[in-house]
Amino acid sequence: MRHALDFVLVTLVLTDLVLLGSSRLTACIRLVAAQGVLLAFLPLALTWPELEVAAMALAASTLLVKGVAFPLVLERAMRDARARREIEPFVGYTPSLLVGLGMLGAGTWLADRLSADVVRSPLMVPVALSMILTGLFFVISRKKAVSQVLGYLVLENGTYVLGISLLSETPFLVELGMLLDVFVAVFVMGIAIFQINREFDHIDVDQLDSLKG
Amino acid sequence: MSPSLVINVLWLLPLVAALVAWRLPSVRAILGVILAVVVVLVPCAVWLVALSLRLGRVTAASQWLLVDALSGFHLLVMLVVFGLSAIFAWSYFGAEVAHGHFSLRQARRFGALWLGAQGAMTAVLISNNLAMQWVGIEATTLLTAFLISTHTTSASLEATWKYLMICSVGVAFAFVGTLLVATAAMHAHTGSHNALLWTELLAAPERLDPLLIKAGFVFLLVGYGTKAGLAPMHSWLPDAHSQAPAPVSALFSGFLLNAALYCLMRYLPVVEGAPTLTGFAPGLLVFFGVVSVIVAAAFILFQTDAKRLLAYCSVEHLGIVALGLGLGGVGTFAALFHTLNHSVAKSLAFFAAGRLGQTYGTHDMNKLTRTLHHSPVWGTGLFVSLLALVGAAPFALFMSELQVVMAASHRHAYWTLGLFLAGAAVVFVGMLRRAIAMAWGGAAAATPRPGFALLDLGLVLLCVAALVTLGLFIPPGLNETLVAAARIAGGGR
Numbered sequence: 171m172r173h174a175l176d177f178v179l180v181t182l183v184l185t186d187l188v189l190l191g192s193s194r195l196t197a198c199i200r201l202v203a204a205q206g207v208l209l210a211f212l213p214l215a216l217t218w219p220e221l222e223v224a225a226m227a228l229a230a231s232t233l234l235v236k237g238v239a240f241p242l243v244l245e246r247a248m249r250d251a252r253a254r255r256e257i258e259p260f261v262g263y264t265p266s267l268l269v270g271l272g273m274l275g276a277g278t279w280l281a282d283r284l285s286a287d288v289v290r291s292p293l294m295v296p297v298a299l300s301m302i303l304t305g306l307f308f309v310i311s312r313k314k315a316v317s318q319v320l321g322y323l324v325l326e327n328g329t330y331v332l333g334i335s336l337l338s339e340t341p342f343l344v345e346l347g348m349l350l351d352v353f354v355a356v357f358v359m360g361i362a363i364f365q366i367n368r369e370f371d372h373i374d375v376d377q378l379d380s381l382k383g
Numbered sequence: 384m385s386p387s388l389v390i391n392v393l394w395l396l397p398l399v400a401a402l403v404a405w406r407l408p409s410v411r412a413i414l415g416v417i418l419a420v421v422v423v424l425v426p427c428a429v430w431l432v433a434l435s436l437r438l439g440r441v442t443a444a445s446q447w448l449l450v451d452a453l454s455g456f457h458l459l460v461m462l463v464v465f466g467l468s469a470i471f472a473w474s475y476f477g478a479e480v481a482h483g484h485f486s487l488r489q490a491r492r493f494g495a496l497w498l499g500a501q502g503a504m505t506a507v508l509i510s511n512n513l514a515m516q517w518v519g520i521e522a523t524t525l526l527t528a529f530l531i532s533t534h535t536t537s538a539s540l541e542a543t544w545k546y547l548m549i550c551s552v553g554v555a556f557a558f559v560g561t562l563l564v565a566t567a568a569m570h571a572h573t574g575s576h577n578a579l580l581w582t583e584l585l586a587a588p589e590r591l592d593p594l595l596i597k598a599g600f601v602f603l604l605v606g607y608g609t610k611a612g613l614a615p616m617h618s619w620l621p622d623a624h625s626q627a628p629a630p631v632s633a634l635f636s637g638f639l640l641n642a643a644l645y646c647l648m649r650y651l652p653v654v655e656g657a658p659t660l661t662g663f664a665p666g667l668l669v670f671f672g673v674v675s676v677i678v679a680a681a682f683i684l685f686q687t688d689a690k691r692l693l694a695y696c697s698v699e700h701l702g703i704v705a706l707g708l709g710l711g712g713v714g715t716f717a718a719l720f721h722t723l724n725h726s727v728a729k730s731l732a733f734f735a736a737g738r739l740g741q742t743y744g745t746h747d748m749n750k751l752t753r754t755l756h757h758s759p760v761w762g763t764g765l766f767v768s769l770l771a772l773v774g775a776a777p778f779a780l781f782m783s784e785l786q787v788v789m790a791a792s793h794r795h796a797y798w799t800l801g802l803f804l805a806g807a808a809v810v811f812v813g814m815l816r817r818a819i820a821m822a823w824g825g826a827a828a829a830t831p832r833p834g835f836a837l838l839d840l841g842l843v844l845l846c847v848a849a850l851v852t853l854g855l856f857i858p859p860g861l862n863e864t865l866v867a868a869a870r871i872a873g874g875g876r
Binding site: 283284309322325332348350351355358359361362365366370375378 | 514515517518521522525528532537538540541542543544547548551552558559562563569579594595598621622625626
């Protein structure tokens with residue numbers, strides 16, 4: 171199962187990098203959905219070959235929330251707002267990719283410093299930290315509200331990996347509470363995007379600048 | 384009565400009431416339910432605090448819920464803020480209903496979100512499980528986001544979006560911090576299923592891995608600090624406070640910020656107890672506290688919007704609380720006392736600014752002139768609350784700030800003291816100048832004066848009396864609670 175686990179982790183990093191280089195919002199939403207599906211494998215891969223009920227329930231709810239519900243909400247928000255692509259991000263796509271690689275390095279360095287003894291795969295903590303940093307960068311560097319939500323989701327996916335890798339027996343209720351919070355968060359953000367769009371006729375966050383000082 | 388039942392009522396009653404408010408047939412009924420919930424919960428909370436002072440702590444739900452002096456004190460502050468705001472909402476929204484600005488649909492959404500937020504904040508305070516505490520904080524963000532845009536305007540939506548994004552991302556960092564602390568706890572108590580319980584962490588902090596705890600606290604401070612509005616993570620705060628309806632602004636300033644800071648208070652004794660980390664967490668708190676005071680002072684000088692001025696003033700006061708916590712000793716007591724004083728004074732200030740803003744039709748301080756003449760009740764309320772907020776004697780905030788100054792000189796932290804006093808002096812001048820100009824300056828406004836209501840007068844008198852009384856003496860029961868709470872947050876320092 172080590173190989174399967176490493177495969178999932180490496181694919182997560184690759185989706186991050188492709189995301190940083192994509193301008194079409196549909197593609198971005200699908201990439202984040204793919205991350206959600208990959209995350210659903212993690213709790214199963216960790217308890218393999220035993221199939222615990224708690225792990226299976228967590229995997230199923232992750233798949234349902236991150237793999238199915240989020241893309242639906244976001245595509246709906248994108249359609250309502252008639253926003254197809256991120257026109258001019260604050261940081262261009264090629265520099266973004268370089269930053270993404272830098273984040274991977276930073277995540278590895280930070281994980282090395284922390285030296286939390288992780289039994290499963292030495293990749294887990296570095297990947298988690300780099301996803302958190304990439305998500306943060308994505309939130310800051312993009313202009314469309316939908317893109318910011320996507321960045322927030324990548325960040326949350328990072329904390330999900332970190333939670334699973336650090337705590338061998340996280341209380342199931344905690345993981346579920348967290349998932350519920352993110353679920354509601356995305357819904358609330360979706361409603362906010364809908365209202366902003368109705369009020370402003372656009373969802374460009376850089377034009378939300380009337381409040382200053 | 385069993386204590387665990389009462390603890391569960393504390394957080395479940397608001398949630399049930401939220402569902403009820405969603406379906407009530409009139410605006411007045413919704414505002415009545417909001418007030419009734421506080422009236423029912425105050426005796427419950429007082430009883431629990433008294434019990435916890437006697438027993439040390441009261442737990443429920445197999446130790447997932449906990450009431451001790453620290454959470455009990457914050458519960459009381461929260462109920463004070465919610466109670467005052469509920470009374471004020473009666474008069475504030477009453478005026479809006481009269482002008483047709485507040486429909487039943489808006490009122491239902493407001494009532495449900497308000498009560499839901501109360502339930503979530505209570506859950507934060509009484510949660511002994513640190514991950515559930517985080518879940519509660521995130522829930523307060525989501526529930527209060529649409530309270531800002533109760534009146535849907537482009538400015539209020541902008542504020543809502545900034546609040547949602549900045550606080551969600553910030554609080555995600557707090558979750559990373561929580562995970563790192565929990566990892567340290569798991570390594571220390573191998574095989575324990577309760578690694579996330581605060582009481583377990585506190586039982587043997589000397590066995591925790593200092594590196595993990597150190598990294599964890601940095602993440603926690605950035606995360607919860609964002610929600611608490613500590614500079615430089617405060618950028619969402621002035622927008623949200625200025626765009627929300629006045630009762631919501633009071634709630635944000637009076638308690639939402641404190642709830643996030645409360646989470647840090649829980650971690651403080653744990654980090655202090657970890658090996659080789661003595662002085663690490665307090666040092667960071669002092670740093671962020673001083674930065675908040677100075678940044679707020681700089682922005683206060685150039686504000687023209689009354690509610691933004693009050694928002695930056697909140698950054699200053701939360702900075703003072705963080706500073707007091709960081710200094711320790713008498714500073715911890717002062718920080719907790721300051722929390723209560725600031726919540727009362729700031730609530731009154733937002734009430735007055737909101738009500739005056741309603742009749743003047745603007746929050747621009749250059750147009751809010753001759754307020755004493757325009758509305759003797761709210762004009763006085765605004766002036767007195769600003770006077771209290773700048774730290775003038777004999778109000779309670781003067782006493783708590785004086786104690787922070789004493790704590791700094793006990794620690795021989797003269798640089799900190801100097802920077803704090805400089806910041807406070809700038810705030811004093813900047814705000815007092817505005818307060819005097821609004822009270823007496825300029826020409827009388829042409830807008831019709833608001834009618835006199837006994838309820839408004841009672842509310843203003845109640846707040847002012849509380850601020851003066853607390854400045855002169857602290858009732859023995861409150862003093863005992865504060866001392867016990869300070870002992871918990873200070874970790875016996």
